[in-house]
Amino acid sequence: MENAELKPRRRFAVTLLFLLSIAVTSLVLSNTLWISINMVTGSSFSANIVADEMSENESTIVEILPVNESVVIDKLPVKQSVVADALPVNESLTESKSKSKQKHCALLFFGLPRAFESLTLPSLRKNVLPYNQDCHVYVHFYQKEREAAGRSGRGGDIHSDEIYQLKQYVEKIHFLEESEAQFLKKRGEMLRKIRTATDDNGNLLYMPWKEKSFGKDSATNIIKMWHSIESVWNLAEEHAQKEGIRYETIAVLRSDVFFLTPVRLNEFATSNKVVVPGFAKFPVNDRMIYGPYEGVKIWAAERFSRIDEHVRTNEEGYGIHDERLLNRTIFPAIRAALQNEKAIVEHPTMCFLRARVDESVWLNDCDRNVLPSVTKAIGDLNDIAVSVEATLGRSCDGPPKEYNKQVTYLNCPRPSNRDNVTFTNSSLGH
DSSP, X not given: OHHHHHHHHHHHHHHHHHHHHHHHHHHHHHHHHHHHHHHHHOOOHHHHHHHHHOGGGHHHHHHHXXXXXXXXXXXXXXXXXXXXXXHHHHHHHHHXXXXXXXXXXXXXXXXXXXXXXXXXXXXXXXXXXXXXXXXXXXXXEEOOSEEOSBTTBSOEEOOGGGGGGGGXXXXXXXXXXXXXXXXXXXXXXXXXXXXXXXXXXXXXXXSOTTSXXXXXXXXXXXXXXXXXXXXXXXXXXXXXXXXXXXXXXXXXXXXXXXXXXXXXXXXXXXXXXXXXXXXXXXXXXXXXXXXXXXXXXXXXXXXXXXXXXXXXXXXXXXXXXXXXXXXXIIHHHHHHHHTOTTOEEEOSSOOEEEBOTTSEEEGGGGSSSOOHHHXXXXXXXXXXXXXXXXXXXXXXXXXXXXXXXXXXXXXXXXXXXXXXXXXXXXXOOO
16 A cells, blocks of 8 residues: 555656756756857847846856956957057157157357356356257367457457356257367368469459458458358258258357347247348348258358359458358348248347457447347346346446447456456457
8 A cells, every 4th residue: 555655656756856857957058058159149138138037047147257257358458468569659650750740949059169157158048048948959169278369359268168068958969079170171271262362353362351350360260160150050960860850940059159138949030031130230140040941051051162152253352251241142042042032030139249268248249230129128238237147147347348449348257267357458359
């Protein structure tokens, strides 16, 4: 009897176990199929259905999601690394394009730095460098230890190396210095020609013999000036080519002056206009220029190449007279190159003063052959003296004094030099 009663129960249990086995198998197959589909398609749609319909499998979904997340996370670093690798290339390309399109400027200094640390540098720091901070700087100068008294002042010791102090205030700067011997080796033939070449009438062809204040030393100084200007221009060109850039705006400045008023390369100059000073015009000023590359290049680099034709086709007796060369030959060439008859602009307020070896400043440089607007801007000699002291940040020695009728000076020695300064009159020319 017991066996007969147990048989139906056993059959029921077996049937129940069989049905449960089928259900479990179906569930496993369903999950496996979803996992396969999800991994192939990357879709989370099936996971949402499974999560809604079968709460028992939530733990399985949680386990799967991190796998999917890890797949995404594994892919992200790959994408990020690709982007990271690509960025420098793209940046370098952009930088290269930007470099070629960026507008570059340069300040070119030439000549003999007569009192650079004492007088010129303080004025540069106040009135030139702050207004042209992005400009590269190039310097050509002559290495000379002493200057005799004469047209350039009372004379004295020269410390040319002081000009290297510019490196403290300028990020990109290049120097080229030359000795007297190096200059003579390069320009000795030109000097010989100036002193000996004659025209058909037997008059000196290159020497400005009609200009009574000119002598052999004056002619040498003119050639030194031309050589220094052209040398610093070539220095800038050389480095521009190396860096793959082109200077849009360039200024050519003396290294032996005191900048009384600001020099801003973006003031009055345009793509077809250069700017020159509006004072000391004999008949034009030859002491500075700034403006577009094409115009400044003629001023800086073409005096030697144009002088032969100039002396044969212009006023006899003025030869290498620099201001006349500019007025008759260089300025017309600039107008033609810039295709603008009004390409030469005289700055209405700019003034800079010659700084001499004896640490004096020639105050009346801007009061002869000058635009009225310049005179109005700078005031009289006493006003100028006050401006000089304000820029230097120190007092100079007494009121302005006269060398002669042409030159009024203000002596501004450094404190360490005050006891060593003596005053003598000198017959000084323009």
